[in-house]
Amino acid sequence: MANIEIYTSPFCGFCYQAKSLLNDKGVDYIEVDIISQPKRHSEMIERAGGLQTVPQIFIDNQHIGGCDELYELEAKDKLDSILNVKETR
Helix, strand or coil: CCCEEEEECCCCHHHHHHHHHHHHHCCCCEEEECCCCCHHHHHHHHHCCCCCCCCEEEECCEEEECHHHHHHHHHCCCHHHHHCCCCCC
């Protein structure tokens, strides 16, 4: 399985949507809550090329983007192969 990291905030609906999709895929991920770990916010910005919004998602250390980009990969049937999971459909 892929190594997945997602920077989130507990006040973010898009974060919940992204985590929901990842949960539906049955993959484990590391969640970094930038509210409870504020020092990690600058780390996220640097890794995401200056983007400051959450969620910011990384798969195998590659920046995927946010919730919209994650769902776009799913819509194009590319997410399962990136996550290294078998299709559940």
